[in-house]
Amino acid sequence: MKETLESIVKKEEINLDLINIDELLHFMMQNIGNPDAYLRDDLIYRGSGELILNEKLTVEQLIVLLNTCMDDKYLYLNITHNCPSDDVFTRSFSALVIALILGKDRENRKLPEALILETIQRSVDYLMLEKDYRGFVHEKGWAHTVAHGSDLLAEAIAHPLMKDLHLCHKALQSLKSCLHTDYAFIDDEEERMLPVIDALLDKGLTDEQLLAWVKDLNEIEIEDWHTKYRYEWNVKKFEATFLRHLLKTNKCVLTTNWIIEA
Secondary structure, eight states, X not given: OHHHHHHHHTTOOOOGGGSOHHHHHXXXXXXXXXSOHIIIIIIIIHXXXXXXXXXXXXXXXXXXXXXXXXXXXXXXXXXXXXXXXXHHHHHHHXXXXXXXXXXXXXXXXXXXXXXXXXXHHHHHHHHHHOXXXXXXXXXXXXOOHHHHHHHHHHHHHHSXXXXXXXXXXXXXXXXXXXXXXXSOOXXXXXXXXXXXXXXXXXXXXXXXXXXXXXXXXXXXXXXXXXXXXXXXXXXXXXXXXXXXXXXXXTOOHHHHHHHHHO
């Protein structure tokens, strides 16, 4: 299976008709959260991208893959547990595969609408529930839940079937929940949040609504000084990155000016 994935990732000339794709997908799902970074990241995730984006899977296979990845045993695997564990890799890389599928379906609209609507809902909920914010894990590679969860959230919002304004508001609260944490972000998590904001603006989020959210980010009422310091660090780091983005795109003058003045 590894050799097959290596051939797919390297874009070698292989006859996929001679490969049992269902068995390959089963292997990939069994190992999607494997602590081996090479297998998980370089082979399974990149292999998923090659198969999904180049339309090498049938609609039926995509449905099975999507249902599997957004299941409680994958995207939500032990998500309420307080102790960090390797389960984070299963959740985080399930999020990435779902994002690939949503992005492709945004182009060709082949999957059932009911399934996509359920996926959008669970995608928005994921980042609100995730509390393991580790970026790079020593000897195991990227967990990067905030980055991967943001990739997923941006694709969920950008999908044409995303029309629920309540979910748009919930998406902003998901980002806030990630920033208001005593885990200090050091792996460019804030950069990966920006496409979420852009997708929300494309869906009708106003400058006034965005400004209200940014102001709310700065309302931090925490008694413990060090916890508050970490919250403020994350918010300031995000706002500095966000400001550069706003200045480049000339979007949201009210929000831009408020961040500059603040």
